[in-house]
Amino acid sequence: MGSLKSNLDLVNECDNFPYFDIPSAKGLPSERYFKFKLEGRDEALGYVLPDIARKFPESKVFNRDDGSMELIFKPGDVPTDPKQAAVCRTKVLAAYLQDVRENNIFQVLTGWRNELYPVYGLNRELLFSMERSASALFGIVTYGVHMTAYTQNSDSIKIWTPRRSPTKQTYPGMMDNTVAGGLSTGERPFGCLIRESMEEASLPEAVVRSAKACGTMTYFHVRDERAGGEVGLCQPECQYVYDLVLPEDVVPKPGDNEAVDFQLLSISEAQEAMAAGRFKPNCALLLLEFFVRHGIVTPENEPDYLELVSRLHRRLEFPMGQS
Amino acid sequence: MGSLKSNLDLVNECDNFPYFDIPSAKGLPSERYFKFKLEGRDEALGYVLPDIARKFPESKVFNRDDGSMELIFKPGDVPTDPKQAAVCRTKVLAAYLQDVRENNIFQVLTGWRNELYPVYGLNRELLFSMERSASALFGIVTYGVHMTAYTQNSDSIKIWTPRRSPTKQTYPGMMDNTVAGGLSTGERPFGCLIRESMEEASLPEAVVRSAKACGTMTYFHVRDERAGGEVGLCQPECQYVYDLVLPEDVVPKPGDNEAVDFQLLSISEAQEAMAAGRFKPNCALLLLEFFVRHGIVTPENEPDYLELVSRLHRRLEFPMGQS
Structure with a gap:
C-alpha cells in the first residue's frame, strides 16, 4: 500500500487533464490534440490523441487533416430535420466504427457495449450518437x-x-x-x-x-x-x-x-x-x-x-x- | 420593468468575464489586460484594464511595462520571513495607494474602506494586503x-x-x-x-x-x-x-x-x-x-x-x- x-x-x-493557464499545461489543448469535428461545423466535439487520430482508417466518411489537426466525421447528405439528421449520422458512424472494430485497430473497442452515447452541438442539439466503448477514442463528453x-x-x-x-x-x-x-x-x-x-x-x-x-x-x-x-x-x-x-x-x-x-x-x-x-x-x-x-x-x-x-x-x- | x-x-x-475557449473571448485575457504582478514573481495576481494601468502614477514602487503588459508592484527589499515580508509590502502599498487616493485619480477610491483584503501567491501564501476599495482596480480575487x-x-x-x-x-x-x-x-x-x-x-x-x-x-x-x-x-x-x-x-x-x-x-x-x-x-x-x-x-x-x-x-x- x-x-x-x-x-x-x-x-x-x-x-x-491540464488547465490551459497553469505552467504544466504546455500550451493550449488544441495545439496538442486533434479536434474531433462534424463536417460543416466549427465546434470541437472532443480531443483525440495524435497517435489515435492517425490510426483511424481514412474513408469517404472520415477525414484527417494534419495541418489543422482535425479529425472530421463526414456523414454526407443528411435530412434537414435535425432529429432525422441525427439518426442518419448515427447509422453512418455505427457502420464505420463496426468496420474499425472488426479490423482490431483499437483495444477499447474489444469492450464493445452495443449502447449509444449522445454527442451534442453548440446549441445543445443532439448531433449523433456513438457506441459507448468508442467515446474515449474521440474524447467526447x-x-x-x-x-x-x-x-x-x-x-x-x-x-x-x-x-x-x-x-x-x-x-x-x-x-x-x-x-x-x-x-x-x-x-x-x-x-x-x-x-x-x-x-x-x-x-x-x-x-x-x-x-x-x-x-x-x-x-x-x-x-x-x-x-x-x-x-x-x-x-x-x-x-x-x-x-x-x-x-x-x-x-x-x-x-x-x-x-x-x-x-x-x-x-x-x-x-x-x-x-x-x-x-x-x-x-x-x-x-x-x-x-x-x-x-x-x-x-x-x-x-x-x-x-x-x-x-x-x-x-x-x-x-x-x-x- | x-x-x-x-x-x-x-x-x-x-x-x-469571457471564457478563453468561446468565440466571444477574442483571445486570451493576458492579451487584453495588464497582469498585476509582484516584483520577482511570475504569477499574475489580477487583471488590470489598460486604461486603468496607464493612470497609475509610476513611482519607485510601481512600474508599468507596456511591452509585456505588466503592472508590477516593487516594494523593494523585504524581510526574509514570509509573514514579516507581507507586513512590509502591505505598508509600502498602503502608502502608495494613499497617495493615489489623495490625487483623486480613481472614482472607486472615493469609497475608501480602511479594510485590508488579502492577496495570495501560487503557494497560497499571503503576499500582502490591499485596501478593499482598490481591489477591483487590480482585479485581485x-x-x-x-x-x-x-x-x-x-x-x-x-x-x-x-x-x-x-x-x-x-x-x-x-x-x-x-x-x-x-x-x-x-x-x-x-x-x-x-x-x-x-x-x-x-x-x-x-x-x-x-x-x-x-x-x-x-x-x-x-x-x-x-x-x-x-x-x-x-x-x-x-x-x-x-x-x-x-x-x-x-x-x-x-x-x-x-x-x-x-x-x-x-x-x-x-x-x-x-x-x-x-x-x-x-x-x-x-x-x-x-x-x-x-x-x-x-x-x-x-x-x-x-x-x-x-x-x-x-x-x-x-x-x-x-x-
Missing part, C-alpha cells in the same frame, strides 16, 4: 448518474458502499458509489437513476423516487491503465448527482454482477478508504462532493477547500446537452 | 461569506431575505442574501460569518454556530455602473457558502444600516424576484446555488442545468488562499 492520498490528490488523479444512499441518525451519517466485482473489466475490486451508471441517448437522468438503482442495488422505484437532485460533478479525466485499453485517452465526464436518505431497514443488494456486496460505512471509514486509494477514482470524487455539501469537509478542516470545490465542477470546453 | 431573466441570464450577468437562513416545514422552505438600504453606495434597494460580508486579511470564514450575522441580521453566535458549510461559489465579474466607480473593472470573487435552518421564532432584524428589513419569502416568491432582476446579481447566484443543492432547481425543470452548475463554481485563474 502506498502513502495516504489527500483529497486534492484524489481530485488530481481524476481531473487530470459522457454523461452519467451517481447516487449516494445513506442513513442518518441525529449527527451520524453512514454511506452504503458497494465493492465492484473482482472480475469487472474496469477497476476490479474497487469501492464504488451506491448507484452509478451511464446515460444513453434519449435517457433522462432521473429515469436512468431509477433503472440503475434497481439493476445495481435492488432499490425499488418507490424508494428511489425520493432521491434528491443535488447538482452535477464534472471533471476531465485522462485515462490510465486501470481503465483498460489505450492509455492517455481523453474522458471529460458529467455526472448528475443525487442523494437518497434510506431508512435503516432498507438494505441495498447487488442486483446484477456489478457489485459483490454493499457495506454501510461511517464517514471516517469512507474517508480512510478514499485516502488508501480503494475507491474507483471518480467515485472518491463523488463522495468528496457529498462531504462538501454536507458540511463534513469544511474550510476549517480542508486546506485545499477552495481548489477542490471548483475542480469538482470543471467547466468542460465541449458543447454539452440540454439537461 | 424589463423582460424576465432566466437563471442562465442571471449567471451571465454576474459571471461575465476577493473572498466573502454568504449564508442562506431559512425555515423548513415538511416540504416547504422559506428564505429570510433582506432589502438593501436605498442609500447604500452599491446596489441600493436591491434584495440580498440573509448574511453576506467580505473576508479581511487574517479573518477565518466561520469567524467572519459569526461577526456579520450579528452585525447585519442580529443573529447571535449561539444560533449561527449550527450553520453548515456547503461549499464555495466562484465567479469572475466585470463591473458595470451599478457597482459604482469605473466600469469594466475585473472582480473575481470566491464566496464561502453556508446554510442555516432557523426555527420559526427566530427572526433576523437589521443590526446596522445595511438592510431595511427582512422578509420571509417562499421559493416561488424568491424565484420571481430573481427573474425580475430585484436581487443584487451575486446574491441571485447564491440563491440559485442553494436551489440546486436542495433539489429545487433540477435537471427536469432547468434546461441550462449543466452549464449553470459549472458556472457557479468557476475555477479562477489567479492564485487563491488556503481556505
Whole structure:
C-alpha cells in the first residue's frame, strides 16, 4: 500500500487533464490534440490523441487533416430535420466504427457495449450518437448518474458502499458509489437513476423516487491503465448527482454482477478508504462532493477547500446537452 | 420593468468575464489586460484594464511595462520571513495607494474602506494586503461569506431575505442574501460569518454556530455602473457558502444600516424576484446555488442545468488562499 492520498490528490488523479493557464499545461489543448469535428461545423466535439487520430482508417466518411489537426466525421447528405439528421449520422458512424472494430485497430473497442452515447452541438442539439466503448477514442463528453444512499441518525451519517466485482473489466475490486451508471441517448437522468438503482442495488422505484437532485460533478479525466485499453485517452465526464436518505431497514443488494456486496460505512471509514486509494477514482470524487455539501469537509478542516470545490465542477470546453 | 431573466441570464450577468475557449473571448485575457504582478514573481495576481494601468502614477514602487503588459508592484527589499515580508509590502502599498487616493485619480477610491483584503501567491501564501476599495482596480480575487437562513416545514422552505438600504453606495434597494460580508486579511470564514450575522441580521453566535458549510461559489465579474466607480473593472470573487435552518421564532432584524428589513419569502416568491432582476446579481447566484443543492432547481425543470452548475463554481485563474 502506498502513502495516504489527500483529497486534492484524489481530485488530481481524476481531473487530470491540464488547465490551459497553469505552467504544466504546455500550451493550449488544441495545439496538442486533434479536434474531433462534424463536417460543416466549427465546434470541437472532443480531443483525440495524435497517435489515435492517425490510426483511424481514412474513408469517404472520415477525414484527417494534419495541418489543422482535425479529425472530421463526414456523414454526407443528411435530412434537414435535425432529429432525422441525427439518426442518419448515427447509422453512418455505427457502420464505420463496426468496420474499425472488426479490423482490431483499437483495444477499447474489444469492450464493445452495443449502447449509444449522445454527442451534442453548440446549441445543445443532439448531433449523433456513438457506441459507448468508442467515446474515449474521440474524447467526447459522457454523461452519467451517481447516487449516494445513506442513513442518518441525529449527527451520524453512514454511506452504503458497494465493492465492484473482482472480475469487472474496469477497476476490479474497487469501492464504488451506491448507484452509478451511464446515460444513453434519449435517457433522462432521473429515469436512468431509477433503472440503475434497481439493476445495481435492488432499490425499488418507490424508494428511489425520493432521491434528491443535488447538482452535477464534472471533471476531465485522462485515462490510465486501470481503465483498460489505450492509455492517455481523453474522458471529460458529467455526472448528475443525487442523494437518497434510506431508512435503516432498507438494505441495498447487488442486483446484477456489478457489485459483490454493499457495506454501510461511517464517514471516517469512507474517508480512510478514499485516502488508501480503494475507491474507483471518480467515485472518491463523488463522495468528496457529498462531504462538501454536507458540511463534513469544511474550510476549517480542508486546506485545499477552495481548489477542490471548483475542480469538482470543471467547466468542460465541449458543447454539452440540454439537461 | 424589463423582460424576465432566466437563471442562465442571471449567471451571465454576474459571471461575465469571457471564457478563453468561446468565440466571444477574442483571445486570451493576458492579451487584453495588464497582469498585476509582484516584483520577482511570475504569477499574475489580477487583471488590470489598460486604461486603468496607464493612470497609475509610476513611482519607485510601481512600474508599468507596456511591452509585456505588466503592472508590477516593487516594494523593494523585504524581510526574509514570509509573514514579516507581507507586513512590509502591505505598508509600502498602503502608502502608495494613499497617495493615489489623495490625487483623486480613481472614482472607486472615493469609497475608501480602511479594510485590508488579502492577496495570495501560487503557494497560497499571503503576499500582502490591499485596501478593499482598490481591489477591483487590480482585479485581485476577493473572498466573502454568504449564508442562506431559512425555515423548513415538511416540504416547504422559506428564505429570510433582506432589502438593501436605498442609500447604500452599491446596489441600493436591491434584495440580498440573509448574511453576506467580505473576508479581511487574517479573518477565518466561520469567524467572519459569526461577526456579520450579528452585525447585519442580529443573529447571535449561539444560533449561527449550527450553520453548515456547503461549499464555495466562484465567479469572475466585470463591473458595470451599478457597482459604482469605473466600469469594466475585473472582480473575481470566491464566496464561502453556508446554510442555516432557523426555527420559526427566530427572526433576523437589521443590526446596522445595511438592510431595511427582512422578509420571509417562499421559493416561488424568491424565484420571481430573481427573474425580475430585484436581487443584487451575486446574491441571485447564491440563491440559485442553494436551489440546486436542495433539489429545487433540477435537471427536469432547468434546461441550462449543466452549464449553470459549472458556472457557479468557476475555477479562477489567479492564485487563491488556503481556505
